[in-house]
Amino acid sequence: MLGRALRWAREHVVVFAAVAAVAYMFLPIVVVAVLSFNQPSSRFNYTWSAFTWDNWANPCAVPAVCESVFTSLQIAALATIVSTVLGTLIALALVRYRFRGRSSTNVLIFMPMATPEVVMGASLLALFVNMSLPLGFTTILVAHIMFCISFVVVTVKARIATLDPAIEQAAMDLYATPAQTFTRVTLPLIMPGIVAAAMLAFALSFDDFIITNFAAGTGQTVTFPMYVWGAAQRGLPPQVNVIGTLMFLVALVVVLAPALVRRRGPLAGSLPVAR
Amino acid sequence: MSVLAVAGTAAPKAAPPVDDERRHSRIPYLLLLPGIAWLAVFFVVPMIALGSQSLQEGSIEDGYTLTWHWQTYTEALSQYWTQYLRAFWYAALATLFALLISYPLAYTIALKAGRWRNVWLVLVIAPFFTSFLIRTIAWKTILADNGVVAEVMRGLGLLNWTDDRLLSTGPAVVAGLTYNFLPFMTLPIYAALERMDRRVVEAAHDLYASPFTAFRKVTVPLSMPGVVAGTLLTFIPAAGDYINQRLLGSSQNNVIGSVIDTEFIRVGDYPTAAALSFVLMISIVALVVAYVRRAGTEELV
Numbered sequence: 001m002l003g004r005a006l007r008w009a010r011e012h013v014v015v016f017a018a019v020a021a022v023a024y025m026f027l028p029i030v031v032v033a034v035l036s037f038n039q040p041s042s043r044f045n046y047t048w049s050a051f052t053w054d055n056w057a058n059p060c061a062v063p064a065v066c067e068s069v070f071t072s073l074q075i076a077a078l079a080t081i082v083s084t085v086l087g088t089l090i091a092l093a094l095v096r097y098r099f100r101g102r103s104s105t106n107v108l109i110f111m112p113m114a115t116p117e118v119v120m121g122a123s124l125l126a127l128f129v130n131m132s133l134p135l136g137f138t139t140i141l142v143a144h145i146m147f148c149i150s151f152v153v154v155t156v157k158a159r160i161a162t163l164d165p166a167i168e169q170a171a172m173d174l175y176a177t178p179a180q181t182f183t184r185v186t187l188p189l190i191m192p193g194i195v196a197a198a199m200l201a202f203a204l205s206f207d208d209f210i211i212t213n214f215a216a217g218t219g220q221t222v223t224f225p226m227y228v229w230g231a232a233q234r235g236l237p238p239q240v241n242v243i244g245t246l247m248f249l250v251a252l253v254v255v256l257a258p259a260l261v262r263r264r265g266p267l268a269g270s271l272p273v274a275r
Numbered sequence: 276m277s278v279l280a281v282a283g284t285a286a287p288k289a290a291p292p293v294d295d296e297r298r299h300s301r302i303p304y305l306l307l308l309p310g311i312a313w314l315a316v317f318f319v320v321p322m323i324a325l326g327s328q329s330l331q332e333g334s335i336e337d338g339y340t341l342t343w344h345w346q347t348y349t350e351a352l353s354q355y356w357t358q359y360l361r362a363f364w365y366a367a368l369a370t371l372f373a374l375l376i377s378y379p380l381a382y383t384i385a386l387k388a389g390r391w392r393n394v395w396l397v398l399v400i401a402p403f404f405t406s407f408l409i410r411t412i413a414w415k416t417i418l419a420d421n422g423v424v425a426e427v428m429r430g431l432g433l434l435n436w437t438d439d440r441l442l443s444t445g446p447a448v449v450a451g452l453t454y455n456f457l458p459f460m461t462l463p464i465y466a467a468l469e470r471m472d473r474r475v476v477e478a479a480h481d482l483y484a485s486p487f488t489a490f491r492k493v494t495v496p497l498s499m500p501g502v503v504a505g506t507l508l509t510f511i512p513a514a515g516d517y518i519n520q521r522l523l524g525s526s527q528n529n530v531i532g533s534v535i536d537t538e539f540i541r542v543g544d545y546p547t548a549a550a551l552s553f554v555l556m557i558s559i560v561a562l563v564v565a566y567v568r569r570a571g572t573e574e575l576v
Contacts, residue, residue, distance in 0.1 A: 018383035021376045022395075025402045025457060028413035032405060035416065046416050086310035097303035105307060112318050114507075114563065115556060116515020118532040122539055122552040123321035126328040129545065130339075146317040149310055207407050209518065210532075214539065228408045232522065236412065244409035251404030255397060 029248060036241035043235030055238040059246075062237045068227035069243060075137070075223060076205040079144035084198045086145070087152025088190075094153070095160040112150045120147065121214030128215070135217025143215040144208065148201040155200055159193025199254065322556075329549035339545065351550045355534050359558070362530040365445070365520075366513035369452035370460075373509050374502065376453070377460040381501070382494075384461075385468035396465075403458055411522050414451050418442045418523065443525040451519035459508035467501025468494070503570045507563060514559055531555055 035045050039052040060066035094105065112120065124143050128135060167189070171181040209225035216226060228240055329347060333339035352359075384395040402410070418424055418441045425441040428434050434441060441447055475497070479489035517532035524530075531551065538548035 014379045015383050015387060017376075017379035018395075021380040021457075021461075022398050024376065024454070025399065027417060028410045028454070029402045029405060031413040031416050032409055035413075046419065086313055089306040090310040093303040093306035097300065097306075099300075099303040105311065108311065108314055108319070112314070114511055114560075116511060116532065116559060118515045118517065118535050119325075119552045119556045120318070120321075122535055122548060123325040124317065125539060126545065126549055127317075127321040127324040130324050130328065142317055146313060149314060153310075203404075209408055210516075210536075213536075225406060225408050228406065228412070232408070232412055240409060244405045248401070248405040252397075252401055255400070255404075259393070 032241050033245045033248075036238060036245045038238055038241075040238055045236050045238045045241060055242050059239050059242045062239050064222070064227060065224075065237065065239045065243060068222050068224045071137075071221060072206050072224040075141055075144060076202050078141055079148055079205040080198050080202045083145045083148035083152050083201045084194060087149045087197060087201075088156050088194055090149070090153045091156035091160055095157055109150050109153050112147050113154075117147075117208075117210040118214075121211040124211065125214045128217075134219070135215065136219035137221045139215045139217070140212050140221060140223065143211050144205040147208070147211060148204055151200050151204060152197040155197035156190065156193045159190050159196075163189055203251070325549045325552055328545050329553050331546050335543050335545070344546070347546045347550045348554070351547050352554065355531060355551060358529050358531040358534050359555070361528060362514050362532060362555075363558075363562075365449050365452060365530060366510050366516075368449045369456065369513045370506050370510045372449070372453040373457050373460040374506065377457060377464055377505065378498075378502075381461050381464035381468055381498075385465050385471075386473070399458055399461055407455060408518065408522075411451055411455065411518055414447070414454065414523055415442060418447050418450070442523065443527075445524065445528045448520050448524040448528060448530075451523045452513045452516060455516075455519065456509040456513055459512070460505035463504035463508065464498055464501040467498045467504075471497045499570065503567065507566070511559060511563065515555060 035048070036055055037051055037053070038045055038048055039050040039054070041047075041049040054061075090105070090109065093099070094102065094109075121143075124139070124146075127133075128139055133139060163186075168181055168185055171185045172178075176184065207225060208223075209229060212223050213226060213229070216223070222230070224243070228236075231237065231240060327341055328339070330341055330343050330345065331339040332342045332344050380399065384392055384399070388395045416422065420440055420442060422441075425434065428441060429439065438444075471494070476489055476493050479493045480486075484492065515532045517530055517536055520528060520530045520533050532555075535548050535551050535555070538544045538551065542548075
């Protein structure tokens with residue numbers, strides 16, 4: 001009996017380790033969610049004092065919180081649109097064409113992903129300072145588009161590479177023009193990859209702090225992560241936890257929705273979850 | 276940074292382009308032009324500006340002139356070499372711990388989860404949907420001086436060498452770094468294990484390999500591309516990160532990213548900050564190249 005129990009434990013030890021790892025991953029989320037119902041006794045919402053619904057009822061009670069969320073949403077939306085278009089075009093060129101400079105293009109795409117954020121932020125600030133550009137919304141947006149492009153290229157490239165070229169050849173054989181083939185056949189087929197890349201770009205832009213902080217200067221533009229960073233020094237309102245919990249829930253719904261609505265949703269096969 | 280990024284690294288390699296007739300076309304260049312121009316202007320040019328800035332002298336008020344003042348580098352390095360070493364040491368420790376935590380997790384998802392695999396994957400990614408900063412701040416609560424973790428460790432006598440504290444110490448920073456970059460380690464290892472042909476492991480068993488030998492001689496080598504990608508995706512951001520050090524550490528354990536931030540944004544000593552950034556970038560590239568050479572894989576992009 002004991003021997004069998006021991007053998008069972010030994011066979012499942014790796015699963016226990018995995019469960020422990022997931023628990024470790026969720027621990028801070030639980031803390032964030034619990035403290036969103038806290039009525040903090042000091043300026044910092046770090047320790048539990050009393051339960052309240054107030055923070056959820058008035059998420060914008062501290063106006064700066066919601067203003068910064070709105071700024072972040074604007075920047076993330078614009079950065080997503082531009083970087084998704086530019087990145088998709090690069091991905092198409094890289095997978096579909098053989099051309100001079102292809103490998104150096106690959107290196108250029110890879111470099112921003114392999115460079116620490118603090119170095120990219122510092123270099124952008126050096127450029128902006130040298131050119132005496134005013135820092136603010138535009139410089140943040142420009143920086144976000146820059147670091148999102150590489151991730152879009154990699155994500156879309158992976159999708160295009162799985163396409164069967166025979167499908168496009170069939171469209172051509174059936175007298176579709178190159179433009180028709182692209183809009184009616186190629187584009188719909190790579191759409192899941194493009195949507196996944198756009199979601200990734202949005203998440204990267206919305207959550208970025210280090211590069212943003214360099215590109216923002218001391219101007220009027222404050223993104224949500226910049227607000228949180230500033231608040232962490234002088235007093236953290238519990239509304240920040242409400243926004244953090246909401247972000248988690250919204251993202252969860254976005255990821256699960258395709259799987260729940262229909263099994264072969266537009267993201268099937270492109271997000272790791274749908275594999 | 277988001278974890279979905281890693282999905283890209285898990286993708287199959289792109290098929291080589293086959294359209295020979297399109298070889299001399301201008302179309303690829305037109306497709307590349309806008310995006311590459313953006314990267315050239317806002318990634319390559321800034322790097323050059325950074326290099327130039329590091330060799331300039333002057334002040335914010337009077338402007339800067341390029342004087343090839345290499346002493347900035349020697350002065351900056353002699354002043355801040357401990358912060359470089361500490362950043363690399365913390366990043367290396369965080370990478371090691373992330374590997375130890377991620378491997379069993381990735382192994383379970385890839386080989387033992389069965390039809391629960393997608394649920395596991397969502398569970399791995401979901402915590403990282405909440406803001407990086409908010410999650411790191413939550414660790415302040417978890418590791419607080421009067422918190423459960425600190426009390427237990429104090430009871431076990433584990434906090435004797437850190438002034439009876441957990442928060443504001445090196446171990447707290449390493450714990451935060453380990454946590455923040457976990458999916459970057461888990462997902463590539465998962466992708467490598469999932470791609471593996473399981474019949475090879477069965478063959479090892481058939482040839483009388485013990486489960487442990489089969490794991491060591493077959494599974495581990497086959498998962499190496501994932502391990503290499505994961506360690507790089509963890510180490511590179513961790514080496515430059517200063518959020519964890521600022522929130523969970525103290526001025527006693529300053530790292531180089533933090534110094535660069537302070538010199539640039541608060542002190543306004545642009546040449547020194549630029550020189551420090553350049554050295555950080557070069558040393559990371561050197562470490563990565565050396566590591567990839569040794570591990571012998573090209574599967575990163």
